Structure formats: C-alpha cells, structure tokens
Amino acid sequence: KNQVEQSPQSLIILEGKNCTLQCNYTVSPFSNLRWYKQDTGRGPVSLTIMTFSENTKSNGRYTATLDADTKQSSLHITASQLSDSASYICVVSAGSTNAGKSTFGDGTTLTVKP
C-alpha cells in the first residue's frame, strides 16, 4: 500500500530560526514528490516538485531534498518568518504520467512565533 508519512506532526519555532520537516514514503513506482504549503482555509500552494533524478531543489528560503534510495525527503526552511506558519504537505505521485494519482501525507503544522 502506498503511504506517505510526515514528521513531526506539529512544530513550533521562533522567528528567524531554521527548521526541517521530514517525509518518508513507500509509493511505487515513484514519479515525483511535491511539497505544498497550505494556509488555514486556503488551497495548497506548490513549493517544490522533484523527480527521481533530482536530489535537491530550492525555492527561496525553502529547500527540499530527496533520497530516492531511502525514500525520504526533507523540507528545510531557513530564517523562518511569521508568514511561514502553515501546514506543509508532502505529496508523492506514482506512475509515469498521471501526476494526480497521488498519496498525501497528513502534513506538518508549523507555527512560527515572534
């Protein structure tokens, strides 16, 4: 069964600090892994998308890594801001072309405090 597990479930950090969120998956065959940021009451917004051959991708203060051998990914947030407070969702897609056949993680709720 395809699964995506995220940790921690929730995280509280002080503004300006860095943090790393984890995502482990068992989805097969692997197509791509995406990280989304979801603000409360809003739809998810894409942060990064990585395919099998990519092991790191950055988007501003967000850097995602992917280890396809161990089936692990991380999202590193640098110099956190209050606006980073949100739920971060790891989504792994299976198959060759259908990006929508996806397995969602339960998300990590990040709270950045001043």
Added chain:
Amino acid sequence: GAVVSQHPSRVICKSGTSVKIECRSLDFQATTMFWYRQFPKQSLMLMATSNEGSKATYEQGVEKDKFLINHASLTLSTLTVTSAHPEDSSFYICSAIGPVGYTAEAFFGQGTRLTVV
C-alpha cells in the same frame, strides 16, 4: 505559473438544497481534475477524479449521486453537492493537471468552505 480558480470561496446553504462549486483552469487545458474534501486539521481526502468528456471516477465510500461531478470542457469542472446536510459541511478543494508533456505539477484551487445550516 498555472492558475486554477475555484468559486465560490465560501457558501452557506440550507439543509436539503444543492450547491455547485466550480473549478476552472485559467491558462492551461486541464485534462484531469480532482476533487478533495478536507476536514479541520486533516489532510486532503480524494473524492473523485474527472477526465474531460467522461464520467468521474469516485473513490470508495464517496456517493456519486450525492456529489455530482461534471467535466464538460478542458477548463471547467463542477462539483454539485445535492440535498446537502450539515455533515457535508467541509472544505472542498479541486486540483488540475495538464495534458501529457505539460508539467507534472498539479495545481490547486483556493478551496471552497461549505457550511450547511
């Protein structure tokens, strides 16, 4: 980047009435659209997958007669919650992907908060 627009963002309806939610891809042809439901503090739950011009494929446990999905064009899919009940109150989100060769990215709408009173 590609944009998916969902409308309305919030709707309150009376129990027993029907509500239609629209999902539009504004700058690409969405060959496939997905509808999700999300409860507070939980992840997105896939309800159904719709391909343009064909019947939607519903996930197990989702009543197709209650959640009517129409994907009549490459840029528009609609979800109609029929005979709504308070337990249907939830956050509904659509996403869309483009044709083969387009980015593998799935783009999400802003979501619709449905409250049934």
